Every structure is written in structure tokens, then in C-alpha cells.
Amino acid sequence: MRKAMVLFASLFASVAWASSSAEGEESVAGYILHHVSDADELEIEVPLSHDHIKLHLPKILIPLSEGACAPRMTDHGPVTPSLLGGCVDLSITKHTVFMWLAAFLLITFVLIWSNRDKTKLVPRGTGANLFEMLILFVRDELAIKNIGKEEGPRYVPFLLTAFFFILFMNLLGLFPWMASATGNLAVTCGLAICTFVVTQAAGIRAAGFGGYLAHLTGGVHPALWFIMIPVEFLGLFTKPFALTVRLFANMLAGHIVIFFLLGLIFILQHPAVALISVPFAFGIYLLELFVAFVQAYVFTMLSALFIGMGVAMGHHGHGDDHGHGHAETGPSHDHGRAHHV
Structure with missing residues (x-):
């Protein structure tokens, strides 16, 4: 349903952009894309005016070769320096600032609310x-139930960090003049890579490096290894890919729908539309408040499931303990359940 709403909003906004007046009035689609996309400046809109307060963020370019970060002009316009061109871009962006702000607020609230x-x-x-x-809740319902009583507490700090960090980034995007860093594909990809590294480390720790490599064969006859090994290897990366896209798409979709509902006032050019669009936008806003918690929970739950699947590799290598060890710790049960998620 959310995907259909986003598709409809994008299509309608594109039509509105194509039919915008020649007087240079900013289109609704352009405003939405400008708001949800990353930028090299912080922009604060002054209420009831067209004034904007812009704070330019520092641009940091590190050339790997001489002249790699110099701006170049081509027939198609200016070319942005890239890593492939030998330029490392470490510039501070809008989403970077709010990611740092979320980390700062998280540390502050932990120090205030922790029972020292x-x-x-x-x-x-x-x-x-x-x-x-x-x-x-994260310890008992996510870590222990999906990883096991023995190994679950070991990964609680990582799961707690991921849960609260994502939650704070999601909530910041609901405040005026702020942005949600989880609406950036690079941020969600970085979080998914952290889960990927922890998952592989859990599998190697539980089964040993030899058992980890043997797990990539899928337990089939050696004649089928040339099929199973590539499939299992690709399967390692489909999990973090799903984490990346799921969190990014859900957080971005909500902001687009809210702005599109408000943009209907300007698309239809009648103030009476506000009687319908504003209450609907407020309802979606309340839904986004709920989604902020849900997406933090979903990312943490799936991370716990993937870690539990990695821990289960060690139990698969013990024939005698295959039945009893899983009954105590639980990874085997959750390993099977994870395939249905």
C-alpha cells in the first residue's frame, strides 16, 4: 500500500512539474526532491516568507593523484569528482550532520537515563x-529468542546500539527543519554492512573458519559444489541488501507522501483543498511516528535473525548435539524461521 501511495505521489508530482507555469514558480516535485535528498548545506526556511537561511557545510576533497579533485568541464557540463577518478570525497553533508546529532543525543540520553x-x-x-x-525488550525478545540463551547476550550491545541509533535518526526527521539520515541509501548501507560483518564474525566464531567455509557448500555432494557455492556466496549479500533497501524505502516513502499531500494545495491551487490534505498529512505524520519505532525494531530483529543463523552454523557441525543443543539455545528453531521472513 505504501509503495502504491509513493508511486502515485511521484507520478502526480511529475505531472504537476511538467505543467508548472513559465513564471518560474517552484514545482511541488522539485520541492519534495530538494527536501528529501542530501545536500552540502543546511537550509532553514523562515515561516510565512520566501527567505531561507543557508549554512554551507565544509567540503573536504582528498586527491589520490595530482589534479584529481579539480573541477572539470565537459560538453555535457561540469563533472563532479569521484572516487573512480581518484578523488576521495569526505565532505560534510546534511544527512551527516543529523546522523552525528542523533549519535550525540543518544549518548546524552544514555548518560542521563542509565542507572549508574x-x-x-x-x-x-x-x-x-x-x-x-x-x-x-531487545535483550529478551530479540537477542535471546533469535540467537539463543548462551550466545544471545554477547550480541546485545550491538543490537541495542543499532536499535536506538536508527530510532533517533528516524525521529529527528519528524522535526521541522531537520532530516532523517535513514532516508539516505549510504547511511542504511553502512548500517547493513555493520550487521554483515557481525554476522560473518558470529558464524566463524561458532563453527570455526573451516566450518564456515564448509557451510558455503550447503551440505550437498561435491559434484554440486559449482552450483551451490556461488548461490550460498550470493546469499551472504542478499541479507544486508534487504536491510539497506527496506529501511531506506520505508523512511523515504513517508516523507514523500506527507509533502505530496500538502503539495496538493498548490497543485490544485485552491485553499479549500487544505481542509482535506492537512488532516490526511497529519494522519500520515502520526503513522510515521509509529513507523520510526517499527523500522528500528525490524532492522534489529532481522539483524538478530541473521546473527542467529550464523551462530547456528556451529550446531550444524555437531551430530550428537544437533537435537539437544538447539533445544537449549534456540538458534536452530530460529534459523528455520528466518527463511520465512
Whole structure:
């Protein structure tokens, strides 16, 4: 349903952009794309005016060869320096700033709400109790149930970091003049790569390097290895790819739908449209508040499932403990369940 709404919004906005007046009025599609895309500046819109306060962010280019980062002009226009051209771009962008802000706020709230007084078993305050409830939920319902009682607590710090970091980035995008860093494919890809590294490390730790490589054969006859090994190898990368696209698409879709609903006022050019579009946009906004928690949960749950599948490699290598070891820790059950997600 969300994909259909986004497709409809994009199509309608494209038609509106094509039929925009020649007076240079900014199109709705252009405004939406400008808002959700990354930029090298922070832009603060002044309410009830056309003024914008722009804060230009530092541009950092590191040339790997002489003149690699110099701007070049071609017949098709200016060419942006790229890594393939020998230029490393470490410039600070809008999404980078809000990613750092989310990390700063996360560390601040952890220091404020953490129960550092070990003499008090129960934390005091609404924030501290809410924080503890979420931590116990991630530990008991995600880590232990999907990875196992023995190995699950080992990966709780990573899962907690991923959950709260994604949650804070998602929530920042719901405030005026701010942006959601998880609406950037590079950010979600970086998070997925972290899960990928932890998953492979969990599999190697549980089964050993030899058992990890043997798992890539799928347990089939050696005559079928030339088919199974490429399939299993590609399967290692489909999981982080799914994490990347799922989080990126869901967070980006909500912002596009909200702006499109508000943009209907300018597309239809009648103030009465606001009586319908504004309440609908507010409803989607409340839905996005819920989605911010859901997407943080989904990313963390899938990460726990993938780590549990890696841990299960070690149990597959023990014939005697195949039945009993899984009953105690649980990775075997969740390994099968993960294939249906």
C-alpha cells in the first residue's frame, strides 16, 4: 500500500512539474526532491516568507593523484569528482550532520537515563524506566529468542546500539527543519554492512573458519559444489541488501507522501483543498511516528535473525548435539524461521 501511495505521489508530482507555469514558480516535485535528498548545506526556511537561511557545510576533497579533485568541464557540463577518478570525497553533508546529532543525543540520553547507582535495582523516573523497558525488550525478545540463551547476550550491545541509533535518526526527521539520515541509501548501507560483518564474525566464531567455509557448500555432494557455492556466496549479500533497501524505502516513502499531500494545495491551487490534505498529512505524520519505532525494531530483529543463523552454523557441525543443543539455545528453531521472513 505504501509503495502504491509513493508511486502515485511521484507520478502526480511529475505531472504537476511538467505543467508548472513559465513564471518560474517552484514545482511541488522539485520541492519534495530538494527536501528529501542530501545536500552540502543546511537550509532553514523562515515561516510565512520566501527567505531561507543557508549554512554551507565544509567540503573536504582528498586527491589520490595530482589534479584529481579539480573541477572539470565537459560538453555535457561540469563533472563532479569521484572516487573512480581518484578523488576521495569526505565532505560534510546534511544527512551527516543529523546522523552525528542523533549519535550525540543518544549518548546524552544514555548518560542521563542509565542507572549508574548500583545500590538501586529499580531506576527512578519515566525516562529511565522507558529506557530500561526497551533494553529488556531487545535483550529478551530479540537477542535471546533469535540467537539463543548462551550466545544471545554477547550480541546485545550491538543490537541495542543499532536499535536506538536508527530510532533517533528516524525521529529527528519528524522535526521541522531537520532530516532523517535513514532516508539516505549510504547511511542504511553502512548500517547493513555493520550487521554483515557481525554476522560473518558470529558464524566463524561458532563453527570455526573451516566450518564456515564448509557451510558455503550447503551440505550437498561435491559434484554440486559449482552450483551451490556461488548461490550460498550470493546469499551472504542478499541479507544486508534487504536491510539497506527496506529501511531506506520505508523512511523515504513517508516523507514523500506527507509533502505530496500538502503539495496538493498548490497543485490544485485552491485553499479549500487544505481542509482535506492537512488532516490526511497529519494522519500520515502520526503513522510515521509509529513507523520510526517499527523500522528500528525490524532492522534489529532481522539483524538478530541473521546473527542467529550464523551462530547456528556451529550446531550444524555437531551430530550428537544437533537435537539437544538447539533445544537449549534456540538458534536452530530460529534459523528455520528466518527463511520465512
